[in-house]
Amino acid sequence: MSSTIQEDHPGVADAAAAREAFAAWVEAAEEGRVFGQVRVKAVEPGIYSLRHVEDAGNSDLRLHEDPREAREISKTTEGGEYRPLKSSPNLRRGWELRVSGAVDLVVAMNYLYPAGVVHWHAHREGRLEVTSYRENAARQSGIYKRVQRLSDEGVQDTARACCEDAVCLKQTLWDVDEETPLVMDRGEGDIPCPEPCSVFVSLARRVRLFEREKKRDLDAIGLSPSEKEDLAALVEAAATGHVDFAREAEFEKPLNERRMRYRRLTLAPKLRPEAQPVSSA
């Protein structure tokens, strides 16, 4: 599913037009706009204030005036954990960025939500090029080549585990392929996701490994080795009262949030076949 970005130049977004459109969009709303977890507001024409959406009424914020300081702001969570995915809903609070002019505004936005503004604009104009899972997987190589063999069901479960608003604020626009739409809550946010990202592909690779063991290594009650590993880790964590969560994109470890979200979709129904499917949000 590809559409043209510019009539005469397919695949080339117009970053300058996006910049002006974004600044105008922000200026048009007196209370500002919410983009991801950031409230962007024009405090006077051409002067923009950015802060965490939950810091709207907070006057005790650390002020930054260099738009490139947005990179440090977006790098770690409140608890100091590295954020490999900037659209995760774990942007830290306590800061205000005050920048002058649309160029600096977009510099800051691109560190908070990389390529978010240009994709927002292209999507609004109906010209955002979208790449399906299968198209993306087809070009993978090396250790990621195996994601080509991930089943449609595996793609669906991975997307629900990796892309819903609870873990990513982008609006998922891509599908499994042209005929197979994703069945999930795609999100309501203003930042479009035109293609599976590297975090998604990395989780997809892990899920493909799970699929392979399901075929050959199931025990008498139908559990795979990695499912048992995850259950053991959960039992251990609960028994000691110490849950040592894996890092956000550390999918090879049992106590990873997205890996557990995948287990909720695929393992929980196996353990409780009589129960209603859990809402995945």
Added chain:
Amino acid sequence: MRALIIVGHGSHLNEDSSLPVYEHAERIRRTGEFDEVVECFWKEEPSMRHALDTVESDEVFVVPAFISEGYFTQQVIPREFGLDGPVTVKGHKTVRYAGPLGTFEGMPDVILERVEDLMRGRETNGRTALVLLGHGTDLNKNSGGVIYLNAARIRERGLYDEVGVGFLDQKPEIGSVVEDADADDVILIPVFIADGWHTRETIPEDLGLTGEVTHLEGKRVFYGAPVGTHPSMANLIVARARETELLPGKETQVV
């Protein structure tokens, strides 16, 4: 307008992996040579796939912050950017694709600057060996080849009694470079882009290094910082970009 895009590997787990790319980008930004300087990564955002979307310039230079010519520079980066050669025209944009940093003729100078940093205020005694440490892999001969290339270029200058190499994933292994050096003083320089797991943990552990200076097997071993984080790498990135302007014009390869 002219844009420079620096491509790094990046990491899903390690926040320091991309730091050299950001620091070199900032150094280059301050020179004003490019209207835009943008960072992008394989494992971080913005992805290589979307980096071109974010630049406004019509003249774009893509420089990989990678040491060797190989899987990433020959396969992954061109594929993700949609490049079909050294010069690709995409819409209004002419995209010039540069070679990796490690093979560039200016690389030995940066390695020697790293040695200078390490040895400032220190004197060598007796026979002195310089050993370049690389990742290497048996899967691609270019990965180790670039380390041999730089060792040969430095050897030609006749500055050290010997210039050797050592690798993490191929022979000769890093663990034996000190033992194998026929020297009283051994200077080790990691030819890596970032300061991370390999430079801080695997290499010191393989060799039993305790800091910048370690006494091992009757030799003094000096261990330097990785070449890739040296400020002069920014000049190398720019030189790589400039070099692409000598390539044939855009008229020849229209996509």
